[in-house]
Amino acid sequence: MQLQLRTVNVTRYVTPLREGGSMPAIAEADDGFLYVLKFRGAGQGHKALISEIIGGELARIAGLKVPELVFAELDEAFGRTEPDEEIQDLLKASVGLNLALHYLSGAITYDPTVSSIDPVLASKIVWLDCLLTNMDRTPRNTNMLYWHKELWLIDHGASLYFHHSWQNWEEQALRPFTLVKDHVLLPEASELATVDAELSQLFTPAIISSVLNLIPDEWLDEDMFSSSQQQRDSYAKFLNTRIANSSIFVKEAQNARETFI
Structure with a gap:
C-alpha cells in the first residue's frame, strides 16, 4: 500500500486561530482551497506535524472522517509583511514545508x-x-x-x-x-x-x-x-x-x- 499527500503552496495568510496552543492559521493555497495551516516553527515543531500525519492517516485507514492532509510550502515573503510580531516570527521560523488540513467551513x-x-x-x-x-x-x-x-x-x-x-x-x-x-x-x-x-x-x-x-x-x-x-x-x-x-x-x-x- 502506497500513500501520498498532495503538496500546495500557501498564497494568502487569512487569520490566526488563537485558540490553538501552536498558533495554527487559516490560509489559502494555490489550489483555491482554504486550509488550517500547522507550522513547523511552532512550539512542538516537527513532532506535532509527525503526530498529525500518523494520527490522521491511521484514522482515515480505519474508516474515520479526517480532513485531507496536505504538505504546505510557505515562502519567506510571508514573514516580511505580517504586522503582528509574534505571527511574523512564527512565519519566518516556518519557511519551507509545513502541514495543513482542509478547512471545514461551517463545521x-x-x-x-x-x-x-x-x-x-x-x-x-x-x-x-x-x-x-x-x-x-x-x-x-x-x-x-x-x-x-x-x-x-x-x-x-x-x-x-x-x-x-x-x-x-x-x-x-x-x-x-x-x-x-x-x-x-x-x-x-x-x-x-x-x-x-x-x-x-x-x-x-x-x-x-x-x-x-x-x-x-x-x-x-x-x-x-x-x-x-x-x-x-x-x-x-x-x-x-x-x-x-x-x-x-x-x-x-x-x-x-x-x-x-
Missing part, C-alpha cells in the same frame, strides 16, 4: 451534551486514541467537528507524547493509556472488544510502514538516531508493539469505562 464543535455517537464509531475513536496515546480528546477540548451531519476528527498533534524525549520508549509501547479515563467518548465506547479484533488486524506492519513513509526525512532529525530511517523504524516498532499488545490498553479503557456504567 460545529462536537458537544457530548447535545449529540450521541454510535457505539462502534465511539469505540473506534477511543481505541485509536489509546494506540496513539492521544491526550487531547476530552469534554473540554473534543477535537471533533460535525460537518455535513458527519463526525470529523481533527488535531492529532498531542499524540505520541513519548517522542518528545524518546525516554524508555520501548517500555512505553507496552504501557496502558491511563488518560483514557478522561476521553469524551469513553462512556459510549461499548464495543471495544469488537473494534480491537478488527483494527488490530487491519493495522499490519505494512500499513504502519506506508503511513510512516509519508513523513519527510527533513522532519526526522533526532540526534539520538543515526538516520531518518532509523527514527522511522523506531516509530514503527512503537506502533507495532502497541498493536500486538492492544489488550493492555483495551483492558485499561474497559476498566475506566465501568465508572460510567
Whole structure:
C-alpha cells in the first residue's frame, strides 16, 4: 500500500486561530482551497506535524472522517509583511514545508451534551486514541467537528507524547493509556472488544510502514538516531508493539469505562 499527500503552496495568510496552543492559521493555497495551516516553527515543531500525519492517516485507514492532509510550502515573503510580531516570527521560523488540513467551513464543535455517537464509531475513536496515546480528546477540548451531519476528527498533534524525549520508549509501547479515563467518548465506547479484533488486524506492519513513509526525512532529525530511517523504524516498532499488545490498553479503557456504567 502506497500513500501520498498532495503538496500546495500557501498564497494568502487569512487569520490566526488563537485558540490553538501552536498558533495554527487559516490560509489559502494555490489550489483555491482554504486550509488550517500547522507550522513547523511552532512550539512542538516537527513532532506535532509527525503526530498529525500518523494520527490522521491511521484514522482515515480505519474508516474515520479526517480532513485531507496536505504538505504546505510557505515562502519567506510571508514573514516580511505580517504586522503582528509574534505571527511574523512564527512565519519566518516556518519557511519551507509545513502541514495543513482542509478547512471545514461551517463545521460545529462536537458537544457530548447535545449529540450521541454510535457505539462502534465511539469505540473506534477511543481505541485509536489509546494506540496513539492521544491526550487531547476530552469534554473540554473534543477535537471533533460535525460537518455535513458527519463526525470529523481533527488535531492529532498531542499524540505520541513519548517522542518528545524518546525516554524508555520501548517500555512505553507496552504501557496502558491511563488518560483514557478522561476521553469524551469513553462512556459510549461499548464495543471495544469488537473494534480491537478488527483494527488490530487491519493495522499490519505494512500499513504502519506506508503511513510512516509519508513523513519527510527533513522532519526526522533526532540526534539520538543515526538516520531518518532509523527514527522511522523506531516509530514503527512503537506502533507495532502497541498493536500486538492492544489488550493492555483495551483492558485499561474497559476498566475506566465501568465508572460510567
